[in-house]
Amino acid sequence: MAPWYAVQVFTGQEDKAVGLIGQTLTISGEENLVDEVFVPKRKTLTKQQGELVEGETALFPGYIMVVTSKVERLSALLGKVPAFTRLLGTDGMFTPLAEGEVAWICAFTQRKHRTVEMSEGFVEGGRVVVASGPLVGREALIKKVNRRKREATLELFIMGRTVEVKVGLSLVKKKQ
Known part of the structure; x- marks a missing residue:
């Protein structure tokens, strides 16, 4: 399985950033660069006008996840996205999520439906x-x-x- 990377985006703009990354991948002909780009979400249940209403919100506000084995190419591609996107890392190196962190997200969600x-x-x-x-x-x-x-x-x-x-x-x- 390819490593998972966290990409910082503007809080509240997570879904928009995922769409823009997808468009940039398509325009660049790099659709196969990433295995998955998603916003980890959680279901919510709120009361509005006396009725319970289901919704969804970001699990990690301001972050999206990208699964890829070609992180250097991903970093270059993120520079072309017309929105703030910053691949997280330390000391100039892009840092993938640890196995335990990936396992936690996978335990609570499933591929194609990353919602708790x-x-x-x-x-x-x-x-x-x-x-x-x-x-x-x-x-x-x-x-x-x-x-x-x-x-x-x-x-x-x-x-x-x-x-x-x-x-x-x-x-x-x-x-x-």
Whole structure:
């Protein structure tokens, strides 16, 4: 499997950047340069006018992922994209995501659908029990729960730093 790289983009412009990279690949005749370009997302559930509405938001705001084994050519191509795109690296070297970071994203999402689905659970004896969704059996990853926003905060070490990531968690019933 080709290495995964994080590309910094303007926050809120992730989908637009993915589209522009795709267009630039096509125009340059480099469609085979990347295996996958995507915005890792999470499902959301919000209340609007008394109704629950499903949506999606970026899992890592301001970042997209690119899977390629030709990082130098990718870097040159990103210079042609008509938007801010910066391949992340350290000391002048482009740094791929670690195997554990890729494994985490792959465990919660699948190719062609890189969205973390909503989980459902309940509180039992003061602790969260997840009954369905990607967080089943992974309750230990949960650092905080915001019942009103229907989200759980997970703490991960990704892209070289500790990041708080919010994923959807709806607590549907409370057990005593």
